[in-house]
Amino acid sequence: MSPGRWKPPSAMGVKVRTFGIVFDSEELSSYSSGDRVAGQVLLEASEELAVSVLRLEAKGCARVHWSDSPAAPGAPAAPRYRDEVVYLHQQQILRQAPDDQGYFILQTGKHEFPFTFHLPQGGKYGSVQYWVTAILERPGVSDQVVKREFSVTSQIDVNVPYFLSSVSKSKEKTIGCWFFTSGPISLSAKIERSGFCNGEAIPIYAEFENCSSRLIMPKAAIFQTQTYLANEKTKTFRQVIANVRGNHIASGSTESWNGKTLKIPPVNPSILDCSIIRVEYSLAVYVHIPGSKKLMLELPIVIGTIPYNSFGSRTPSICGHFNMDMSWLQLTLPEQPEAPPNYADVVSEEDLARHFPSFPQADGLEHEFGSSTFAYIQEFRFQPPPIYSEVDPNPTLSEEVQHEVSFEI
Structure with missing residues (x-):
């Protein structure tokens, strides 16, 4: 056996203290087609560690499977239906041993191995699983695998x-x-x-x-x-x-x-x-x-x-x-409408505040007149102004009238 192929016992059986995957955008709840996905594979060894290869796999696919209702006893088994569409399948070698050796040595402590890949453009995503898998291959030891899922959705703009x-x-x-x-x-x-x-x-x-x-x-x-x-x-x-x-x-x-x-x-x-x-x-x-x-x-x-x-x-x-048709306004307007007198010129601000009637809401007008509010406005829009008089048509009352307002729930 050549010296390069010798596997030191102290590096073969060392336990990996930490092995995980972290994304750069942990706050991002979901990716979209064409996005860049980046992160690091984190590894911490308690002693020197012999490693053959550290690789990363990124996969995404849609899977469906179901079976019909169970058949009666003695009857043929119910048919099963299964299908799969693969949207993403990429592999990356993050670190591997030289060609003339079967391993490389990772020193004691923490190590970070960055990775990056892009999601395909125009993907069809939804309740489809996407995941990144890191595989640590070591000589004489079973592979260690860590898996991290992430979400991918198609962007749907509701403003189109x-x-x-x-x-x-x-x-x-x-x-x-x-x-x-x-x-x-x-x-x-x-x-x-x-x-x-x-x-x-x-x-x-x-x-x-x-x-x-x-x-x-x-x-x-x-x-x-x-x-x-x-x-x-x-x-x-x-x-x-x-x-x-x-x-x-x-x-x-x-x-x-x-x-x-x-x-x-x-x-x-x-x-x-x-x-x-x-x-x-x-x-x-x-x-x-x-x-x-x-x-x-x-x-x-x-x-x-x-x-x-x-x-x-x-x-x-x-x-x-x-669904209003505003053309009727143009039909009812006179060619040269005469401006009515200014109401504030003939009524003081005090009288205006005390006696100005409160207008009912639109629903109330429709109920009272039995027709739409706009028809009511059209009918009375161009009535002539009131005749001017020296006698105040709204004399000041000696007692203020109190109005109670109640709300029904």
């Missing part, structure tokens, strides 16, 4: 125009059979955009009308649908991750949701570009009907990673909600 478009649906259902049918139950729902991120609240706009004879309950829920594909077979798992309900709706009554919120809990982002795994989300607005199947609408949503920026999208979103 497609995710900023509103989504709406309507549906109707009649309860009963043959000649014993009741009136229909109708449902319409709308969301201003389809892209959201974890922690956001989804404003829901919905109209419920109960023309049946039953007491119904409006509800909403966020569904997560996981789809797995292997051997041309599909396995689907669906679950509710958040829900909210409204008030009971009696027969002949209606209810409106004007932005009722449903908060998104911490969940994985949508996976839309993996060939064997898909994770999709939807907002379901539905009506629970006693003794009958629910009436349900599903609006597709996407859970992204780049949060919504309201500055560039708020104005179109609000205008889209009210």
